[in-house]
Amino acid sequence: MKKLFMMLMAGLFITACTSKPQAQSSEEPTKKALVLYFSVTNTTKQVAEYIQQKTGADIEAIQLKEPYSTVYDEIIKRSGEERAGNVLPELLPLKANLADYDVIFLGYPLWFGTYAQPVKTLLANVDFKGKKVVPFCTSGSSGIKQSLGDLKKAIPGAQIPASVGVRSSLMDKMPAAVDRVLIDLGLMEGKNEVLADYSAQQAPSAEETAIFDAAISTYPMMNGTKAVSVGSRKTSKGTDYKFVGEANGAKMDVYITKENGDVAPYFTAVDR
Ligand SMILES: Cc1cc2nc3c(=O)[nH]c(=O)nc-3n(C[C@H](O)[C@H](O)[C@H](O)COP(=O)(O)O)c2cc1C
Structure with missing residues (x-):
């Protein structure tokens, strides 16, 4: 101890x-x-x-x-x-x-x-x-x-x-x-993957919009939220996205991960 x-x-x-x-x-x-x-x-x-x-x-x-x-x-x-x-x-x-x-x-x-x-x-x-x-x-x-x-x-x-x-x-x-x-924090043995910064925000492609829509579809309170722009980064697991979403005139950052393989995209946080 x-x-x-x-x-x-x-x-x-x-x-x-x-x-x-x-x-x-x-x-x-x-x-x-x-x-x-x-x-x-x-x-x-x-x-x-x-x-x-x-x-x-x-x-x-x-x-x-x-x-x-x-x-x-x-x-x-x-x-x-x-x-x-x-x-x-x-x-x-x-x-x-x-x-x-x-x-x-x-x-x-x-x-x-x-x-x-x-x-x-x-x-x-x-x-x-x-x-x-x-x-x-x-x-x-x-x-x-x-x-x-x-x-x-x-x-x-x-x-x-x-x-x-x-x-x-x-x-x-x-x-x-x-x-x-x-x-x-140095409290546990191990090595973390160094993550890149997200790329600059730009208009989402049709594929990125589909990833956004699929990820938020799991959470009814996100209904009606639209992807406005997106930045991304590759990781060893797949791709992380930082979307700017908009609902009822309010903007928010929506963090989404799409893992490699046949795994549904999921969102990890919404910062309003
Ligand atoms: C009064 C109340 C307000 C909540 N507000 C939010 C919120 O603003 N955003 C959110 O994502 N979840 C919200 N939640 C969901 C809780 O944060 C979530 O269920 C949490 O994991 C519960 O933790 P606990 O099991 O340790 O009590 C709220 C839940 C309650 C009961």
């Missing part, structure tokens, strides 16, 4: 310096990491537990004095009212003392585009100054981007060296997405 934490901190320090991981001297104090997450229907919990297994960090769920129902419509109703009234739902005290931790993996479902309201309560009540915060989220379709912007505003004293978002329908791809971040 101690060794893992030391590796963790060595890795994060190393990321900042963009050099190769090195062993930390035994005189340096042991640093600790915590996976702190909120989850109602246990999707985010699966990511939290995976990170915990891979890093050996401590883990704790953010819990409410009055837990949410697990019935979807009831969560929507209550959370919608809390959001509209800027009500911060009361949390049970954390068991962990955050002062003991330097690295916090902070997990949440995306609600209304950003972190769920109980995380807002947490951020308002806990001092994250000087911490390294690695956000992770699950969602139906939205990407993590908006919540990262909100986090940076809410906890300006924290560093956010990396993050990972996973759609709940793509949980089979979650381990690879998390591993990539842990390897990037």
